[in-house]
Amino acid sequence: MKFKNGITEKNVIMKCGADMMLPFAVVFGIYIILFGTVSPGGGFQGGVMVAAAAVLLYLAYGYNTAKNAINTEVLRVGEACGATMYVILGLCGLFVGANFCRNIFFDNGAVGDLISAGTITFMGYSVGFKVLTGVGFLLLLMMSLLAPDSDEEEEEE
Amino acid sequence: MKAKRIVAIAALAIILIAGLYSVIFAYTNIAKTYDGSDVNVVDLYNNPTQYDVSDPDGVADIIVKQNLEKTMAANNVAAVVFDFRGFDTLGESFILLTAIAGAYVILSKSKKSKKEDEQ
Structure with a gap:
């Protein structure tokens, strides 16, 4: 079913399933x-899980909605x-006087606290952000080849 | 052509026989050094400083203790990936960057060429 504003509505079951699962997928990936x-997981795994939410958007609402919802330039x-x-976080070790990727300021808090591990935590966050954005961009790029009529609609706009 | 094929088959057969022999030799003649079945994980996590290190299974204890002393990270895998092997992770993430750049170049070019074909 196609509307005039370019939004294509897919199967109702797919749409309801994606609506239900998408917040949980994003929140669980960000938690990882x-x-x-502290817990099993890390930047790579959680980033890919968050990026897979773009696939749910594509399956439920089609390519144009997914592309409008997510800014690919960002x-x-x-x-x-x-x-x-x-x-930059790896070079922090050099400024202290140790080798590359040396862990600094890891003496705060007890074992098991969120930032007790020093730079390891923030390096994990940077890798997670990098994988999230990179794999999301790659998935949107691959979806653009699966949508044959996307170019024509862009030209109409 | 035929001689090449015979030589290739003979070489592959020699490699296969050598591999099978080495597997059988290692399985029968060499004793096992480390088998994780004896590690008491609950004891190890509750009190890593007073765990028995006399047998090879105490290696896990040493790993946990050294990690807690040097990084204070509860997840040892994260400590290894981001601290002890930080250069390796740097290379991995830049491989991802390069792969995505290559995919962007190829896929966007194919899109453009499609347009040109239509015209």
Whole structure:
């Protein structure tokens, strides 16, 4: 079923399932990124889980809605920002006087606290952000090839 | 052509026989050094400083203790990935960056060429 504003409505079951699962997928992926140093998981795994939410959007509402909902320029820039953040956090060890990727300020709090591990936590966050944006951008790029009529609608706009 | 094929088959057969022999030799003649079945995980996590290190299964204890001393991270895998092997993770994430850049170049080019074909 097609509307005039470019939104294509898919199967009702797919739509309701995606509506129900999407918040849980995003929240659980972000939880895995944030608690990477305490519980099993980490930046790579949680980032891919959050990026998979874009697939749910595509399955339920089609390519145009997914592309309108997610800003691909922000994703492309954000991946480079995540890589730069990782390098800067790795260079923090050099400023202290140790080697690259040395863990600094890890003496605060008890074992099991969120930021007790020092730079490891923030390096995990930067890698998670980088994987989230990079894989999301890659998935949107691949979806654009699956949508044959996307170019024509863009030209109409 | 035929001689090449015979040589390739002979080489593959020699490699297969050598691999089978080495597997059988290792399984029968070499004793097992580390088997994780004896590690008491609950004891290890509750009190890593007073765990028995005399047998090879105490290796896990050493890993946990050293990690807690050096990084204070409860997840040892995260400590290894981001601290002890930080350079490796840097390379991995840049491989992802390069792969996405290559996919962007190829896929956007194919999109453009489709448009040109239609015109």
